[in-house]
Amino acid sequence: MRFVHCSDVHITGNYSRAPHKLGWRRWVAMLELSVGGRGRAFRAAPRTLAAIAGAAGSEGAHLIVSGDLTAYALEEEFSGAREALGAAAGDPRRCTVVPGNHDTFTPGSVRTGRFQKHFGHLLASDLPEHCREGAFPFVRLLGEGEDAAAVIGLCSARVPFVPGLSFGRVGEAQLAGLAALVADPRLAGRAVLVVVHHAPLTRAQRADHRHHGLADAQALLALLPGPRFAVLHGHIHQRYHHAATATRPHLFGAGSSTQAGIEGYWVIETRGGQVVGGEQRVPPRG
Ligand SMILES: [Fe+2]
Numbered sequence: 109m110r111f112v113h114c115s116d117v118h119i120t121g122n123y124s125r126a127p128h129k130l131g132w133r134r135w136v137a138m139l140e141l142s143v144g145g146r147g148r149a150f151r152a153a154p155r156t157l158a159a160i161a162g163a164a165g166s167e168g169a170h171l172i173v174s175g176d177l178t179a180y181a182l183e184e185e186f187s188g189a190r191e192a193l194g195a196a197a198g199d200p201r202r203c204t205v206v207p208g209n210h211d212t213f214t215p216g217s218v219r220t221g222r223f224q225k226h227f228g229h230l231l232a233s234d235l236p237e238h239c240r241e242g243a244f245p246f247v248r249l250l251g252e253g254e255d256a257a258a259v260i261g262l263c264s265a266r267v268p269f270v271p272g273l274s275f276g277r278v279g280e281a282q283l284a285g286l287a288a289l290v291a292d293p294r295l296a297g298r299a300v301l302v303v304v305h306h307a308p309l310t311r312a313q314r315a316d317h318r319h320h321g322l323a324d325a326q327a328l329l330a331l332l333p334g335p336r337f338a339v340l341h342g343h344i345h346q347r348y349h350h351a352a353t354a355t356r357p358h359l360f361g362a363g364s365s366t367q368a369g370i371e372g373y374w375v376i377e378t379r380g381g382q383v384v385g386g387e388q389r390v391p392p393r394g
């Protein structure tokens with residue numbers, strides 16, 4: 109079975125339209141957008157994301173987005189992401205998304221369930237008895253025979269105390285749900301792709317630093333030993349693959365798939381209950 113994995117697409121709204129409605133957290137973020145050049149870097153993001161979704165469709169691949177669909181969790185950014193993903197985003201058999209820290213950027217966006225409003229239909233689980241924290245972890249059982257695979261979605265994104273702190277945590281409840289899923293006989297013989305926003309390891313195979321990393325990365329990796337498993341993540345805007353070992357899963361970091369100059373995504377193959385590898389692609393220019 110084939111999967112297209114992209115991440116950190118950061119669809120960015122119009123921040124000059126109603127600045128008084130942005131809230132203080134986004135005022136801090138505005139500096140990043142303007143002085144930091146972030147706005148410019150993601151100007152073509154909707155077009156690039158639509159091209160990636162189109163490529164997934166024409167390859168017959170299941171499309172996975174590992175969080176940071178938005179810049180700062182504005183309503184118009186969520187609707188823009190949904191629109192750019194096209195028809196696939198209407199169908200849980202064709203598309204999986206999890207939230208990133210930018211999608212939970214303000215307490216208000218979480219309180220009003222903005223991510224769920226646009227993508228809640230994609231969080232339905234085929235085995236809901238294993239959900240432990242809201243919809244998470246959810247699982248989707250896809251393909252059959254040689255192609256049988258399972259995609260599991262975790263939420264590591266938490267509202268930061270202050271902008272700039274962007275570490276994540278899966279938490280004990282979701283880890284217990286994940287352990288139960290991995291042990292469930294209905295997953296036997298399936299390759300298992302676990303989608304989470306924060307990176308368990310950096311490109312240099314180290315733990316990411318305390319203010320940016322995944323706090324319980326080691327506990328997560330320990331549940332997923334060997335090439336049957338892969339963790340698909342984003343958050344670090346670099347694209348890399350660390351192959352599985354006997355004690356650790358494959359790790360695919362999709363980087364920022366729509367950031368000008370470093371656009372790209374993974375095509376990941378599973379076969380015979382294993383993750384057999386991945387290939388980097390550059391999205392076609394729309
Ligand atoms: Fe990001």
Ligand SMILES: [Fe+2]
Nearest residue numbers: 176208209343
């Ligand atoms: Fe992130």
